[in-house]
Amino acid sequence: MKSTFRLYSFIFACLTFLLAQSFAYAGNYVKSPHKVFLFAYATEKNDGHNGLHFAWSQDKVNWHAIGPEHSFLKCDYGTWGGEKRMLTPTVILGADGLYHCLWSVNEEDNILAHAASKDLVHWKRQTYIPVMPNGGRVYNPEVKLVNGEYIVTWFNGDKLYTSKTTDFKKFSAAQTGNNPKSDAVQQFRINGNMEQGTVWEAEWELVDGLIRAMEVAKYRKANNSATAKSDSALFVGLKPVVAEIKINTANKKKISNLLTGVFFEDINYAADGGLYAELVQNRGFEYTTADKRGKDKNWNERTAWSGDFRIDSLKGIHANNPHFAVINNGSITNSGFDGIPVKANEKYNFSIFAKGAKCSVKLIDASGAVLAQADIKPGTSWKKYTAVLKPVKTVADARLEITTQGETAVDMVSLFPEKTFKNRKNGLRADLAQTVADIHPKFVRFPGGCVAHGNGLDNIYRWKNTVGPLEARKPMRNIWNYHQSMGLGYFEYFQFCEDIGAQPVPVLAAGVPCQNSSVGGAGQQFGIPIEHMDEYVQDVLDLIEYANGSANTPWGKVRAEAGHPKPFNLKYIGIGNEDLITDVFEERYTMIVNAVRKKYPDVTIIGTVGPFFEGADYDEGWAIADKLQLPMVDEHYYESPGWFINNQSFYDAYDRSKSKVYLGEYASWGNSLYNALAEALYLTAIERNGDVVSMASYAPMLAREGHTQWNPDLIYFNGTEVKPTVNYFVQKLYGENPGDSYVNSTAIIRETNTEAVKRIGVSTTVDAATGDVIIKLVNLLPVAVKPAISTEGITATGTATYTVLTEKPESKSGKPVTTQLAVQDAFKKELPPYSFTVIRLKTK
Ligand code: AHR
Numbered sequence: 001m002k003s004t005f006r007l008y009s010f011i012f013a014c015l016t017f018l019l020a021q022s023f024a025y026a027g028n029y030v031k032s033p034h035k036v037f038l039f040a041y042a043t044e045k046n047d048g049h050n051g052l053h054f055a056w057s058q059d060k061v062n063w064h065a066i067g068p069e070h071s072f073l074k075c076d077y078g079t080w081g082g083e084k085r086m087l088t089p090t091v092i093l094g095a096d097g098l099y100h101c102l103w104s105v106n107e108e109d110n111i112l113a114h115a116a117s118k119d120l121v122h123w124k125r126q127t128y129i130p131v132m133p134n135g136g137r138v139y140n141p142e143v144k145l146v147n148g149e150y151i152v153t154w155f156n157g158d159k160l161y162t163s164k165t166t167d168f169k170k171f172s173a174a175q176t177g178n179n180p181k182s183d184a185v186q187q188f189r190i191n192g193n194m195e196q197g198t199v200w201e202a203e204w205e206l207v208d209g210l211i212r213a214m215e216v217a218k219y220r221k222a223n224n225s226a227t228a229k230s231d232s233a234l235f236v237g238l239k240p241v242v243a244e245i246k247i248n249t250a251n252k253k254k255i256s257n258l259l260t261g262v263f264f265e266d267i268n269y270a271a272d273g274g275l276y277a278e279l280v281q282n283r284g285f286e287y288t289t290a291d292k293r294g295k296d297k298n299w300n301e302r303t304a305w306s307g308d309f310r311i312d313s314l315k316g317i318h319a320n321n322p323h324f325a326v327i328n329n330g331s332i333t334n335s336g337f338d339g340i341p342v343k344a345n346e347k348y349n350f351s352i353f354a355k356g357a358k359c360s361v362k363l364i365d366a367s368g369a370v371l372a373q374a375d376i377k378p379g380t381s382w383k384k385y386t387a388v389l390k391p392v393k394t395v396a397d398a399r400l401e402i403t404t405q406g407e408t409a410v411d412m413v414s415l416f417p418e419k420t421f422k423n424r425k426n427g428l429r430a431d432l433a434q435t436v437a438d439i440h441p442k443f444v445r446f447p448g449g450c451v452a453h454g455n456g457l458d459n460i461y462r463w464k465n466t467v468g469p470l471e472a473r474k475p476m477r478n479i480w481n482y483h484q485s486m487g488l489g490y491f492e493y494f495q496f497c498e499d500i501g502a503q504p505v506p507v508l509a510a511g512v513p514c515q516n517s518s519v520g521g522a523g524q525q526f527g528i529p530i531e532h533m534d535e536y537v538q539d540v541l542d543l544i545e546y547a548n549g550s551a552n553t554p555w556g557k558v559r560a561e562a563g564h565p566k567p568f569n570l571k572y573i574g575i576g577n578e579d580l581i582t583d584v585f586e587e588r589y590t591m592i593v594n595a596v597r598k599k600y601p602d603v604t605i606i607g608t609v610g611p612f613f614e615g616a617d618y619d620e621g622w623a624i625a626d627k628l629q630l631p632m633v634d635e636h637y638y639e640s641p642g643w644f645i646n647n648q649s650f651y652d653a654y655d656r657s658k659s660k661v662y663l664g665e666y667a668s669w670g671n672s673l674y675n676a677l678a679e680a681l682y683l684t685a686i687e688r689n690g691d692v693v694s695m696a697s698y699a700p701m702l703a704r705e706g707h708t709q710w711n712p713d714l715i716y717f718n719g720t721e722v723k724p725t726v727n728y729f730v731q732k733l734y735g736e737n738p739g740d741s742y743v744n745s746t747a748i749i750r751e752t753n754t755e756a757v758k759r760i761g762v763s764t765t766v767d768a769a770t771g772d773v774i775i776k777l778v779n780l781l782p783v784a785v786k787p788a789i790s791t792e793g794i795t796a797t798g799t800a801t802y803t804v805l806t807e808k809p810e811s812k813s814g815k816p817v818t819t820q821l822a823v824q825d826a827f828k829k830e831l832p833p834y835s836f837t838v839i840r841l842k843t844k
């Protein structure tokens with residue numbers, strides 16, 4: 001009896017369990033065979049940095065994560081790196097047919113973030129909405145669509161809030177709300193981790209699109225990862241390749257005659273301690289802990305100075321330059337930028353603002369031996385004094401010492417080599433400037449990069465602070481965490497461009513600071529308050545007047561007073577630098593563009609389309625460019641060499657009726673010959689597309705050894721040496737061998753290894769000024785290429801200038817070698833493995 005009871009109990013328990021399971025599973029079946037459950041979540045792991053992920057399931061038990069290497073949407077709120085997080089995302093299919101994602105950005109901020117997408121793969125601009133009237137964190141958002149209106153709920157502290165919206169931009173005032181629990185927000189175990197997210201039934205087609213996008217991303221990643229090392233496996237057994245190179249001058253098109261230029265940004269000590277020839281560091285005693293965001297207490301008004309002195313700021317020489325040093329019967333010494341390099345018997349122009357007791361100034365070497373000396377007899381009020389120092393010995397790390405015989409206040413302590421580039425006063429370091437000039441850049445972009453839009457609103461680069469007397473210029477912290485004296489300012493930039501025959505391309509902030517800002521906000525684009533935008537727009541217009549106005553105009557007069565009565569003839573102006581495209585950005589950008597266009601219709605405006613070759617900023621940036629009909633946009637991408645090898649057709653399909661492109665920043669990740677050749681190969685494609693790409697500049701350009709914030713760079717240097725990279729020589733060869741028309745050129749390679757086919761590049765241009773035909777040939781293969789060059793329409797005779805850049809692919813030290821060859825020999829000469837060859841033919 002007992003056992004029968006136990007059996008019945010067991011059967012009952014089993015039935016109850018099965019019944020319970022079937023009830024549980026009743027909601028776990030999709031309603032159509034074409035549908036599956038789709039779950040959108042941000043992974044628990046990695047603290048919100050992984051972005052939006054998806055998994056699909058037929059039964060809500062067995063989940064298939066899509067990826068998970070790659071996220072479909074990453075939050076762009078907050079400072080670069082660690083602060084950009086997506087927490088508790090929720091997704092809804094909206095009345096507009098778009099998927100809307102809402103998420104929380106961190107544990108503190110009053111921000112509800114939003115982005116929309118039609119396919120969950122391509123996302124539009126992000127918005128960050130402060131929904132709480134009195135601040136505080138916004139988290140666990142949920143959203144329901146009720147009668148065409150979205151009811152959004154979220155938590156703030158332990159309270160629930162509700163608001164309504166129709167567009168996710170304007171929200172009704174938040175109110176404490178009801179239980180938000182929507183069936184859509186659930187928890188599932190994905191890849192062993194419990195994740196919270198939104199689940200809904202989705203058409204398989206949508207999921208299939210996500211899977212395909214993921215597969216493409218994975219394929220691209222693998223395919224773009226080629227290195228010199230992986231080449232040996234990729235091309236194992238490859239024999240020298242024959243390339244039939246066909247050049248037909250009958251098939252020609254006009255291309256930009258400004259194609260290659262340089263990008264200058266004050267990054268890596270490119271300005272102070274770099275191109276700017278000033279040898280004294282912190283000459284104005286204006287370094288401040290804020291330059292390094294308070295992270296280095298030793299970085300302050302005393303940096304680079306030693307000795308017995310105090311810093312004062314009462315009655316300084318100018319409000320923009322308030323601090324100065326007071327020395328009482330003692331000495332102070334400046335160590336320059338890693339020492340002051342001086343050459344025996346050359347002249348150095350010393351200057352100082354001083355008041356008080358007599359003092360002497362000396363250049364001394366490491367042992368304290370005096371290399372040069374001068375005496376200064378200041379009066380009782382601030383005045384500038386000058387002296388010429390002529391060291392008796394060449395020393396790489398001299399010091400500048402000032403000794404007083406009583407109390408002396410000093411400021412703007414300066415030492416310049418007399419031999420600056422083109423002997424300009426307040427000039428540029430001759431060897432470095434010459435190395436840049438040797439590239440033959442057709443344009444110079446300045447002052448950045450991120451320096452142009454700055455870290456926070458008060459760090460936006462304001463050109464007016466950088467012109468006029470040096471002591472009145474307004475120094476500023478540098479976004480790369482050091483100091484900008486502004487000694488190298490807009491006048492000097494324009495002057496340099498003129499000195500090297502390059503078009504100036506200033507880039508100004510679009511009324512918003514860097515999207516990765518960490519000062520005065522959480523990185524998102526908060527923008528100059530609209531009520532101050534008129535003033536900012538006027539600054540932009542004034543710059544054009546400064547550059548181009550006659551000496552009778554207010555700003556033309558400032559330029560003339562600086563020693564340049566003739567206009568600088570500015571033709572291009574960049575507005576914005578790879579900004580995050582938001583509503584805040586678009587409003588300000590449009591104001592500036594419209595004002596410049598109205599007042600200066602002849603100046604070409606260059607807009608911005610984000611930091612990558614794809615993604616929301618690229619798509620949205622281009623959409624705005626189309627809307628505003630911008631003449632040109634600035635594209636940026638830093639990628640692997642493989643990316644450059646695999647994307648040579650990037651511009652082939654660009655719509656020629658839209659904005660032209662300035663490829664303002666690009667580089668492959670490295671300074672080996674392999675990288676340089678990937679860039680050379682890509683540039684053959686840029687020349688082929690020189691009708692839509694108007695300008696291109698490698699970035700960044702300059703880097704002082706021991707002070708780099710970004711690698712790779714084009715030219716490294718220290719106090720006494722300039723070290724151009726192999727990438728530099730590629731830029732130089734392009735700069736020396738430009739053209740204004742492109743001649744149809746193809747390379748046919750009968751090779752079954754399809755990877756090999758992409759590794760040979762050819763581009764032919766004609767330089768109208770000389771009539772020369774220039775053939776550029778890139779061989780990025782580990783084997784030689786035997787060219788069979790046939791030319792139609794060229795009667796090249798005599799000798800050709802034949803230049804080859806080759807080395808081991810890992811080498812960082814290749815240099816081009818030039819010879820003169822009979823044209824027919826030049827055409828037959830093998831292209832060495834891993835080489836870049838330029839054949840220049842005279843046709844006149
Ligand atoms: O070139 C270095 C930096 O890269 C630039 O400042 C910025 O525009 C980009 O992100």
